[in-house]
Amino acid sequence: MEWETVIGLEIHAQLNTKSKIFSAAATKFGAEPNSQACAVDLGLPGVLPVLNKEVVSKAVKFGLAVDAHINQRNVFDRKNYFYPDLPKGYQISQLDWPIVGEGEIEITLGDTTKVVGITRAHLEEDAGKSIHDLYDDFTAVDLNRAGIPLLEIVSDPDMRSAKEAVAYAKKIHTLVQYLEICDGNMQEGSFRCDANVSIRPMGQEKLGTRAELKNINSFKFLERAINLEVERQQDILEEGGKVAQETRLYDAVKHETRSMRSKEEANDYRYFPDPDLLPVEISDELMAQIKQELPELPQEKKARFIAEFGLSEYDADVLTSQKPMADYFEKMIVNNADHAKLCANWIMGELSASLNKHQLELVDAPITADNLSLLVNRIGDDTISGKIAKDVFKAMWDGEGSADEIIEAKGLKQMTDIGAIEVIVDEIIANNAPQVEQFKSGNEKILGFFVGQAMKATQGKANPKLLNEMLRAKLS
Amino acid sequence: MSLSEEQVGQIAYLARLSLSEEALQSNTKDLNSILSLVEKLAEIDTDGITPMAHPLHMTQRLREDKVSEEDQSESFQAIAPKIGKKHYLVPTVIE
Structure with missing residues (x-):
């Protein structure tokens, strides 16, 4: 039955x-x-x-x-x-x-x-x-x-x-x-x-x-x-x-x-x-x-996050599902309104994963909203790539200082000097003739190989967007 | 409405009262006579009348949320039948 x-x-x-x-x-x-x-x-x-x-x-x-x-x-x-x-x-x-x-x-x-x-x-x-x-x-x-x-x-x-x-x-x-x-x-x-x-x-x-x-x-x-x-x-x-x-x-x-x-x-x-x-x-x-003292409720906050910051329904839902998380997001956004989506991603991604891993509540997170906001800012203004940012995040989590201090101390600033990147790219293309042939015969996937080589040569510091554009231009 | 001796026995049990057979009979009789008096109220039309929650026509005063009681557990525990380390002790209750 x-x-x-x-x-x-x-x-x-x-x-x-x-x-x-x-x-x-x-x-x-x-x-x-x-x-x-x-x-x-x-x-x-x-x-x-x-x-x-x-x-x-x-x-x-x-x-x-x-x-x-x-x-x-x-x-x-x-x-x-x-x-x-x-x-x-x-x-x-x-x-x-x-x-x-x-x-x-x-x-x-x-x-x-x-x-x-x-x-x-x-x-x-x-x-x-x-x-x-x-x-x-x-x-x-x-x-x-x-x-x-x-x-x-x-x-x-x-x-x-x-x-x-x-x-x-x-x-x-x-x-x-x-x-x-x-x-x-x-x-x-x-x-x-x-x-x-x-x-x-x-x-x-x-x-x-x-x-x-x-x-x-x-x-x-x-x-x-x-x-x-x-x-x-x-x-x-x-x-x-x-x-x-x-x-x-x-x-x-x-x-x-x-x-x-x-x-x-x-x-x-x-x-x-x-x-x-x-x-x-x-x-x-x-x-x-009492009516006057009533704070913004989860549904209202969710609607505002969508309208004000252009977040997706899903993101707004996750962020508002816990008050401490919504508060954290709002603190981050104060100096980062242009990168709302990026802020949301970092809270829901790296930060949540690290909290889970260490079984910590958000209020006990070793990285404050202001500090994470600064890190997101450095991605937004192309100082570092998203990939390098993950390393910086880890160092911040371990208490090595603020995003700027860590970027400076470890020399992680992204390479945006076109000339310098070009030298490296030219060298890689010269040393990998078979792969160049493959790309020219239509194997698009091989581009990843070149990006990987270039990233290796620059310790991940090359601006990925710049690198991709340059490789495409030079290979075709 | 009237109560049976069995019902009165149950009420006594809930209140942890031990009634002799005699007391059970007389209590049942007394309770039923009280109930029959109260039953007269049924003759009155009580539609639209708010049931009375308190005989005084006043409302509850509210207290500000402040802690003003200090720890007096020592004097309270001085009159307790049995205490352990800060706990009140009672015969074992098995759930």
Whole structure:
């Protein structure tokens, strides 16, 4: 039987505020255990939560960016369950009146685009962290994470493959970084994905029973976990079984998902409005102010890169897919507006390849945008060839100095002296009579041999364009 | 609407309350009598009325995003039943 996969994602984006959502404790990552958990986070008697204004602004920014309806009146609820890292016995969340209502976002897969619906996005506090393997007979609890602000972004079940789910997750990941509301760090848990996966016979309207996949901390694992789950469900259904509605943990090491039984029976969270918090009313003034602060969004930036710098759709898409990359490009372009395409090529080519090779993020690149811009300038003004530039790039990467310093120190300046090149070319032609014959009898490819010889003789410094023209003129 | 003893038992379990057979019966009776009182509300036309989220007609005050809490973990941990090196310790929870 042919099956159709249906996927919806729940993304938890940690909002990058200085203090927590309901308390004035710090949110720094990696602090000493429990050093950033105050009386409010610990749920000690007599404390009252007070909502952080920045949390509201950041959630609204997200809502505006996905064309969502903003619920200017929204309400916090208690989600009740027992777990050691949840000291109050409830998590403050939003159920019936979330801050962000229905919205949508466009994803691109190859040549096709698709609109994915966003059901809602609501604010909630994170729980603490339980560590099970630190002590033999105890579970250790670190409450630094308790009360960290989260925006839970819930999609409609609109994705039909693991690839689509990854494209959507990446799009949201890019967006929250553009908006500067979340640092997007998946290793540190600032951006987490849960996937609701079900399958149904192709053409059937009714949705199948879904399983919720948790503990996915990279896009690669997201794709793998979904594909694994689809296979598992297919096997069950094709053998005449039934898929159980349950939460399953993904284990990246063993590449398997396993059932979290404990979560099933406690699925009744008995939500009710939190009497400690009054309904939130976002004023029209605050809405207007947030709208004004909204930065340029990825789609807008892409359109501008195409219009302003004449980049191709593809190049503009790649450059804007990550905010740091777009920023890098814009810095390069300040002194290099005439060579936009060349700048784009160098970022997407040499720079990206070197970053990959050394497993570095763009922000940690040893070559600044200004320095790479200078290098591109030297290609543009014919000081060096593109080929020599790669050597200069490597030296820059290794910290040997700026482009100009390296070109000077290594004597890499391109030969543009026609006379000097002519002497070399004449000599090569005189010494390689058989190849000259081949060219004259129509073997165009042999021209490469002459170019190679000339480059060898000049240590790659001959201007390639000049060289090609001269060789053609002299050989024919 | 009324609740069965089984439902009340389930609610008690979710709240980690241990009820004796006797307490379960009397609680079920009390809860059902409260529910029947609340049921009178069903007679009123509530179309177009925003459900009440809070009895006070006020809205939430917002706090500036500033860190003002210092690390007081030492005094908090002084009253904790058990602590390790900076961690609160609880009986092992197996997931």
